Amino acid sequence: MIMGDGILGQMMEAVEFKDVENIEKIDKPWATTGTQMKREHNTVTSIYIQPEVLEKHNQKLQTKYRLIEEKETLVETYNCEDADIIVTAFGTVARIVKNVIKMAQKEGIKVGLIRPITLWPFPVKEFEKYADVPKAFLSVELNAGQMVEDVKMAVNGKKPVYFHGRMGGMIPTQKEILEKIKEILNK
Structure with a gap:
């Protein structure tokens, strides 16, 4: 409680504890109550x-x-056979990337997509299959990069792996992703 002069004061009241013996016991078969020493412990x-x-x-x-x-x-691959860059994305971002692929095609850039449907187990075999194809990989995520390390391990150092992510409900735009792809390819 804050007193009028801004000093924090204390307020105490007496506490009464009831006798444990007087408490009515209610049967709760769903409750975790321990063994009550009626059986051996289950370790x-x-x-x-x-x-x-x-x-x-x-x-x-x-x-x-x-x-x-x-x-x-489970994994989906799209347009990876002769891609200049392979983007990896899951969930909502993967749908955005499919539109980026169409935009990039109009500019003569070949973009592939590896879309993990299950993140565990991670689809390592698909990354191994395409590891030698592109100049680089780009992991686009709606987070701080939780999947990028998995991609790096799956690619096993054969190609560079870049990251682009947005957080807090911010969704990357198609233009933003395409610009990141161009930036990587121009390195």
Whole structure:
């Protein structure tokens, strides 16, 4: 509470604690109430003390990941076969980039698009497939560049990877993206 002269004052009131025994207990089967010492503790852990057991567990996880990578990775590629630059974008920005590709074609610039539909697992194989085609890659994102590192790893240093992003609800314009493409190609 702020007093009239601007000094912060304190206000205290007495607190009454009820006896725990007098509180009515209501059955809440949905509530997490602990074991109340009525059963053994259920300890969930991924720590395996024996190295052989831990290794076997890790091998199982690796097999599971490879299966997910094979069955669940979704990606769209567009116009990448002979692109001067390949833009990578997902979500709303990918739709904008498709229009940028049309604009660039009118100016004689060949722009491709790799659009990850699933970001995990990341579609590394598509980037590997086209890594030698363009002069560079451009990651256009509606964020601070969370995908650009994935693109760099997937391209594996074969070509430079540039970033253009907008945040806070700001959406890059077609003109803005095209200008960034031209800037990269003129380097």
